[in-house]
Structures are given as C-alpha cells and as structure tokens.
Amino acid sequence: MGRFLLSRLGDGIVAIWGVVTIVFVVSRLLGDPAILLLPVGATEEQLQALRAGLGLDRPIWEQYVTFLGGALRGDFGQSFQFMRPALSVVLERMPATMALAGSALLVGVVLGCVAGSMAALFRGTIVEGVVMLLALLGQATPVFWLGLLLILLFAVDLGLLPTGGYDGPMSLVLPALTLGTFTTASIARLLRSGMLDVMKDDHVRTARAKGLLPGTVFLWHIARNSLIPVVTMVGILAGELLGGSVVTETVFSWPGVGRLIVQAMEAKDFPVVQAGVMVIATIFVVINLFVDLLYGLLDPRIRARR
Amino acid sequence: MALLAIEGLSVGFAREGRFARVIPDLTYSVEAGETLGIVGESGSGKSVHALALLGLLPQPPGRILGGRAVFDGHDLLAMPEARLRDLRGGRIGMIFQDPMTALNPVLTIGRQIAEPLIRHKAMSMRQALDRATDLLALVGIRDGARRLSQYPHEFSGGMRQRVMIAIAISCEPALLIADEPTTALDVTVQGQILDLMAELRDRLRMTMVWITHDMGVVAGIADTIQVMYAGRIMERGPVNAVFASPRSAYTYGLLQSLPHGARPPGGRLMQIPGAPPDMFAPTPGDPFAPRNPFATPRCHREAPPLRAVEDSVAGHMVAAWYDLPRLLA
Numbered sequence: 001m002g003r004f005l006l007s008r009l010g011d012g013i014v015a016i017w018g019v020v021t022i023v024f025v026v027s028r029l030l031g032d033p034a035i036l037l038l039p040v041g042a043t044e045e046q047l048q049a050l051r052a053g054l055g056l057d058r059p060i061w062e063q064y065v066t067f068l069g070g071a072l073r074g075d076f077g078q079s080f081q082f083m084r085p086a087l088s089v090v091l092e093r094m095p096a097t098m099a100l101a102g103s104a105l106l107v108g109v110v111l112g113c114v115a116g117s118m119a120a121l122f123r124g125t126i127v128e129g130v131v132m133l134l135a136l137l138g139q140a141t142p143v144f145w146l147g148l149l150l151i152l153l154f155a156v157d158l159g160l161l162p163t164g165g166y167d168g169p170m171s172l173v174l175p176a177l178t179l180g181t182f183t184t185a186s187i188a189r190l191l192r193s194g195m196l197d198v199m200k201d202d203h204v205r206t207a208r209a210k211g212l213l214p215g216t217v218f219l220w221h222i223a224r225n226s227l228i229p230v231v232t233m234v235g236i237l238a239g240e241l242l243g244g245s246v247v248t249e250t251v252f253s254w255p256g257v258g259r260l261i262v263q264a265m266e267a268k269d270f271p272v273v274q275a276g277v278m279v280i281a282t283i284f285v286v287i288n289l290f291v292d293l294l295y296g297l298l299d300p301r302i303r304a305r306r
Numbered sequence: 307m308a309l310l311a312i313e314g315l316s317v318g319f320a321r322e323g324r325f326a327r328v329i330p331d332l333t334y335s336v337e338a339g340e341t342l343g344i345v346g347e348s349g350s351g352k353s354v355h356a357l358a359l360l361g362l363l364p365q366p367p368g369r370i371l372g373g374r375a376v377f378d379g380h381d382l383l384a385m386p387e388a389r390l391r392d393l394r395g396g397r398i399g400m401i402f403q404d405p406m407t408a409l410n411p412v413l414t415i416g417r418q419i420a421e422p423l424i425r426h427k428a429m430s431m432r433q434a435l436d437r438a439t440d441l442l443a444l445v446g447i448r449d450g451a452r453r454l455s456q457y458p459h460e461f462s463g464g465m466r467q468r469v470m471i472a473i474a475i476s477c478e479p480a481l482l483i484a485d486e487p488t489t490a491l492d493v494t495v496q497g498q499i500l501d502l503m504a505e506l507r508d509r510l511r512m513t514m515v516w517i518t519h520d521m522g523v524v525a526g527i528a529d530t531i532q533v534m535y536a537g538r539i540m541e542r543g544p545v546n547a548v549f550a551s552p553r554s555a556y557t558y559g560l561l562q563s564l565p566h567g568a569r570p571p572g573g574r575l576m577q578i579p580g581a582p583p584d585m586f587a588p589t590p591g592d593p594f595a596p597r598n599p600f601a602t603p604r605c606h607r608e609a610p611p612l613r614a615v616e617d618s619v620a621g622h623m624v625a626a627w628y629d630l631p632r633l634l635a
Binding site: 201202203205206207208209210211212213216220221224225298299300301304 | 360362391392393394395396399400402404407408409410411412413421422425426457459460470473
C-alpha cells in the first residue's frame with residue numbers, strides 16, 4: 001500500500017510537470033505580452049526594456065529552466081497585470097472557488113444519491129421516469145443558461161437573492177444551485193445504473209434469502225457495492241469544480257480561479273496562467289490520490305491487488 | 307407429516323410480450339426428515355419453483371399464477387412478505403449454485419455469516435461473530451476466527467460454498483433448499499460438499515430439497531427422487547426403486563446417459579435426442595413425447611396424469627401412457 005501510494009505520487013508529479021511544461025510552451029506561442037502591456041505607439045526601445053524587465057528577451061530554454069526552478073519554490077514571477085506574485089494572486093481566489101465547488105458537490109452528492117437511489121428502487125415506475133427525465137434535463141441544460149434563468153427568477157423577479165458577486169452566503173445560493181444541478185444529475189444517473197446492475201447480482205439474492213430487511217439489503221448489499229463508479233465521478237467533478245467553473249463564475253461575477261485564469265489568458269499574463277494551471281493540476285493529482293485510496297477502502301479486491 | 311406441501315403451483319414468465327407457463331400445475335410434498343432430490347435439465351422449472359416458494363423469483367418477468375405451498379401449516383404464497391422474510395434464512399435456508407457470485411465481494415465473510423444470526427436470533431454482532439467461528443468449524447473451515455475478517459476473493463470455490471452452507475444452516479433451519487450447490491465445483495470438491503451436507507443434515511435433522519441435474523448426486527444423498535421436465539413431474543419415488551426400475555422414458559434416458567462401470571470403456575454414452583420444448587409455444591400431450599422413442603399416439607395428444615406405479619413400492623409415481631418395462635422387455 002505504501003509503495004502503491006508512492007508510485008501514484010510519482011505519477012502525479014510527472015503529470016504536474018507535463019501540464020506545466022505544455023502551458024509554458026503554449027503561452028509562449030500566443031504573442032508578445034510586451035505589446036499588450038504597453039500603450040499603443042510605444043517605441044521599440046520601450047518594448048525592449050519591458051521584455052528585458054520581464055525576462056522575455058532571454059533564450060526560451062533559459063526562460064524554461066528559470067521558470068521550472070521558480071515553480072519548484074512556488075515562485076511563478078510577478079503578475080504582469082497586478083504586479084504582485086502570481087501564485088498569491090491565484091491562491092487569493094481559491095476560497096471563493098472552494099466555497100462554490102464544495103457547495104455544488106455537497107448538493108450533487110446528497111441530492112444525486114437520493115435521486116439515483118429512488119430511481120433504482122422504483123424502477124419501472126413513474127418515479128424512475130420523472131427522476132431520469134429531470135436528470136437528463138439537468139445534465140443537458142447549458143450551465144450559463146440555467147444560471148441566467150435562476151438570476152431572472154430569484155434575483156430579478158422575486159428579488160430574494162443577489163444577482164451575483166461574492167458577498168456572504170446568500171450570494172452562494174444561486175451559483176451553487178446552478179453547478180449543483182449538473183453534479184446532481186450526473187451522480188443520479190450513474191448511481192441508478194450502477195444500482196440496477198448490482199441488483200441483478202447473485203449476492204443480492206443471497207442477502208434476500210437470508211431474510212434480511214429491505215433496508216439492510218439496500219444499504220449493505222446494493223448501495224455499498226454501487227459506490228465505486230460514483231466515487232470516480234465525484235473525483236472527476238471535484239477536480240473540475242475546484243479548477244474553477246469559468247462559465248458559472250462569469251455569469252455570477254464570482255471571483256474564482258477559473259475566471260481569473262481566463263482573464264489572465266486574455267491579458268497574456270503568463271505568470272498567473274502558469275501558476276493557475278499548476279494549482280489546478282496539483283488539485284487534480286491530490287484528488288486522484290484520494291480517490292485511489294477510497295477505492296481500496298470500498299473494494300477489498302482492489303486493495304489485494306496492490 | 308409433510309413439512310412442505312405444494313399444491314397446484316403454477317408459475318409463468320413474460321418475455322417480449324409473450325407469456326409462458328413454465329410450471330403449469332405442480333403438486334408434491336416433502337415429509338419432515340426426508341431428503342428430496344429434484345432432477346431435471348435447464349428449463350424444467352426446478353429452480354424457478356423453489357425461488358417462487360421463497361418469494362425470491364424476480365417479478366416481473368416471473369409471475370405466480372396460483373397454488374399453495376404449505377410449510378409447517380402456513381401457506382408461503384399467501385403470507386405477507388414480512389412473515390416470509392422471517393422464515394427465509396431462519397426456518398428455511400437456501401444454498402445457490404454459484405458460490406463465486408453468491409457472496410457479496412465487498413463484505414467480510416464474518417459479516418455475511420453474522421447477518422442472518424443478527425436478524426433471526428437477535429444476536430449482537432459480537433455474539434454472531436463468535437457463532438460464525440463455530441459455524442466455519444462445522445463446515446470444515448479451520449482457523450475460523452482469522453478467516454472471518456477475510457473477503458470472498460480470498461477463498462476458493464469449494465471454500466466459498468462451505469461459507470454459503472454455513473450461512474444457510476446458521477439459524478438451524480427445518481428445511482434446507484439446495485439449488486445445484488455442487489454443480490459449479492470440481493468433481494473432488496463436489497464429493498466433499500456432498501458428504502458435508504449429508505453429515506450436517508443428519509446432525510441438525512434437516513429436511514432437504516436438493517435440486518440438481520445430476521442423477522449421480524441424487525443417488526448419493528436423496529431418499530426420494532423427483533424427475534421434472536417442462537415444469538411437470540415425470541416420475542417420482544424412492545431412489546432405489548426409481549433407479550432399479552424407471553417407469554418414465556425420460557428417467558430411463560437420464561439413467562442410460564450416466565457413465566458407469568458396467569459399460570465397456572470407449573463406448574459411446576447414450577444421449578437423449580432433441581432439445582427441451584419451447585415453453586412459449588406449448589404443444590398438447592406429454593411434453594417429452596417429441597423426444598421419446600417409446601411415445602404412443604396418445605402421448606402426442608393428451609398429457610398423462612401422475613399415477614401410482616403398479617410395483618407395490620409406496621410412493622413410486624409416473625406420468626406416462628406407456629408401460630416402459632414391457633417396452634424394454
């Protein structure tokens with residue numbers, strides 16, 4: 001188990017390095033930030049001076065080595081826009097992103113598990129039909145559109161909640177609902193199909209042949225065995241949400257990491273883009289490690305193979 | 307007194323808009339202390355009717371169309387699910403065919419043996435696990451205390467079937483229904499499980515219904531044999547009488563297809579030609595008639611009732627229009 005974890009950690013570090021390298025290369029292909037940063041009509045000398053100041057005049061491999069060395073120390077350089085260390089610009093946005101991702105996941109896991117279980121338990125009835133129709137709609141509805149509709153209803157028409165911004169728990173409700181709809185729908189659909197598969201398994205018949213109460217059969221012999229795909233899905237969703245949900249953050253003017261990175265790309269603020277992507281890649285690696293650990297807890301056969 | 311009496315049980319299956327009565331009308335009983343071996347090929351209704359008795363038949367596609375199944379004075383088919391649940395795993399134990407899939411792969415063996423004890427005997431988890439250790443010893447698994455914390459994948463097929471047996475007998479059932487418990491196992495392991503079951507039956511004084519397609523297994527364990535085909539009883543009687551003088555051409559065919567010492571080595575085993583009938587398109591008459599070389603014209607027209615055989619052996623019954631010993635003579 002220890003060796004397994006170490007090797008997964010090694011894989012994760014390689015993955016982060018790969019992601020960061022690709023971002024470095026791609027961002028250098030996007031154009032000259034010096035032109036963008038200086039007002040129109042700046043002289044060639046002014047441009048040169050800025051490039052030298054930013055280190056953009058040195059050979060690309062030298063920039064890369066400097067960059068990697070800095071990245072190891074958490075130093076991605078100064079943000080071109082904010083003139084502050086890029087990493088702290090990114091990390092400042094993390095609480096907002098985590099609040100949104102956390103609440104969307106909470107909504108998704110709780111409602112998704114309830115809805116998925118209901119659909120599986122009441123298979124072939126109107127309950128399953130309604131739940132699955134809602135889940136399909138929830139998964140297919142574009143997030144920005146749903147967000148706008150919710151703003152129209154709850155903020156503009158009813159005036160119950162703010163239209164956007166990052167100001168207390170009330171401002172969290174609409175964006176969390178918007179993102180939570182998608183996560184709920186994804187988890188519900190996956191859990192339902194997983195449970196329907198497990199219900200056909202012989203061991204469920206054994207459990208019923210023991211005379212166990214329906215609740216025991218459901219929790220210990222159906223739900224317990226259906227969790228692995230759900231954990232995988234939650235891991236992927238958590239990675240995506242913690243990386244910042246650009247669309248939702250934009251619709252609700254939510255000061256999260258996703259919107260920050262997109263704005264930094266538009267402004268060719270390389271240090272912020274690189275720091276942001278590195279942070280997201282790290283989050284993904286950590287979540288994957290966590291998911292791997294959970295697999296082992298959930299399924300002894302996976303534990304045995306390690 | 308009969309511990310289990312089935313009267314007029316009828317079970318159907320729906321598939322793709324069509325409906326089949328896989329068990330048209332089944333009546334038989336099992337005396338307390340008796341071991342009944344039910345033999346038949348796939349689709350003979352032998353497993354389906356057992357699942358139907360215990361409320362384990364998936365409905366749909368299955369449907370119980372009628373009949374009674376009186377266990378210890380109470381009709382299993384008429385009682386509410388909650389009462390049936392109290393019997394299942396308690397006074398009626400069941401063992402299934404495939405031990406590789408019948409256990410929950412993500413729960414410990416200990417928990418899986420403890421569950422029925424907690425449910426039916428109101429034991430605590432601690433008490434149930436203690437009892438589970440004893441049960442493992444009873445089914446021949448040594449080092450039970452350690453093995454309780456293991457998972458099914460750490461057991462071989464034969465060991466898993468022993469665990470299944472431990473689960474089934476944990477609450478000392480009056481009736482044990484074993485649905486092909488040795489079919490998925492190696493021949494040597496089959497023998498061990500058979501011996502174990504016979505020993506446990508005697509020790510716990512269990513009545514047993516043993517479902518199999520293997521005549522040899524029945525010969526080893528059963529008092530009474532009941533040969534089923536297309537949901538009907540073709541022949542039934544004491545094992546010795548039926549093996550010595552089968553009266554149904556189907557029983558005769560099954561016995562002839564067994565390898566045994568008297569047959570010259572290298573010779574071909576007999577086989578019954580044809581395939582079981584399509585239950586979605588039933589024909590009138592004896593369902594076995596199309597495959598029966600001894601069939602009379604009447605066999606094709608009219609289904610024979612189960613009647614006593616004139617051999618003065620109590621309980622020997624056959625459903626046939628023809629007289630097999632005369633035809634074989």
